[in-house]
Amino acid sequence: MQGVNVFENGIGYLHKCLELYNGGTGFLVMYLLAVLFILIKGSERDRKIFLPGAVMLLVTVYNPIVPVIVDRIFDVSSEYYRLFWIAPVIVLVPLVAVELIESARTGSAKLITTLIIAAAFVLGGNFVYGKGLDIAENIYKIPNELIEISDMIHADSGTEYTRAFFEYEYNMEIRQYDPKMLLCVDREDYIYAVNYSYTDDMLGEDAPPVNVILALLVRNQKVDPEAFLNALDATGTQYVVLTKGHPQIRTVRNAGLYEVGRTATHIVLKYDLKEPADYSLVDYSQAEHRFSTRRLK
Structure with missing residues (x-):
């Protein structure tokens, strides 16, 4: 929080x-x-x-x-x-x-x-405009740069859906803007990573692979490069978006990720998955709603 x-x-x-x-x-x-x-x-x-x-x-x-x-x-x-x-x-x-x-x-x-x-x-409270009035950059009320990054990733991937890692603020905003941008980290896992470090047991072979990604890119803990790449493969994460001053940029570059684009403050890095990821989503269009008209009669 x-x-x-x-x-x-x-x-x-x-x-x-x-x-x-x-x-x-x-x-x-x-x-x-x-x-x-x-x-x-x-x-x-x-x-x-x-x-x-x-x-x-x-x-x-x-x-x-x-x-x-x-x-x-x-x-x-x-x-x-x-x-x-x-x-x-x-x-x-x-x-x-x-x-x-x-x-x-x-x-x-x-x-x-x-x-x-x-x-x-x-x-008894604080004036809502005490620190000035923030005017949204666009109708989506997210940074223009994030929209630019989203377009950049979709253009590079050439697929309808793709999965990416974003830093905390962008991770929370992109999920409300682009439903075709699948996230490497969900909200609860990210909140944990912001507040707590990961133990060795939490980074073991039986641990969720996303823990390894968060340990390196959020907590800045030392992680084996091979374990990091395995985590990207396990989660199907092709893109990693980091601020230009992020301390782990050199680490992920040395691990094999390469730059496919950049904005004023962010770098978009790509990883070539060992096997193409299956991003097919569940189709609920033909599913019968539990509150069907038949039940209401």
Whole structure:
């Protein structure tokens, strides 16, 4: 998750997640104040609805020790932040805001209360355009250079489908742009490689071949060139796209890959597979949908 993981950050992981995905701890503070308001001034009904959930959230989701403990059993680094928008949090804060405004007796008091609450919401986060406004280079909202690389690879391969290795950002973007560009590495394997190194057992003969590719090109671990080429053959990967300053360019060139093109910042390298890869995909066009009209009758 954006390079943030429990293993490296420990109990500081929660705070880093809040900074990255909530714009800081402002909204959490508002939630705590809302819980305090319900506890002191709320109706019996509101207390029954919101207080048990608040206790549970503060003991679990918003407890900095919990992700450290849970991560020993499950890898929560890539999903934990989703819990920040759980229903009780996003419902209680605006509910209490409305109750505070409604509790004001005069029109001017309501206006002042509204302005104060609005200011708290605004100042409690980060301005969305605080670092400027990024304007997409094209209608696909990906770098023009990636489109150029995609066209370059398809033109060179001469086949409808081909498989390639991309570095992390391009790997995540190309899969949303070009369905005929098959990826060497899937999302979950890449997220693991960004956060963790590979042990010798994970690079052994019985290990998934993609581990060898990730160890060399993502973790910059020392890998036997022959093992790297075998991994490319096993995965059917013909193309490797690297930034011009990538530390392993010389390694992959020495292993036998050769340049077929380059852009302003990237180099496209090709590997001649020992046997042509079969990129045929499953044809679902004739498959009967499980929710067929026959079942609905």
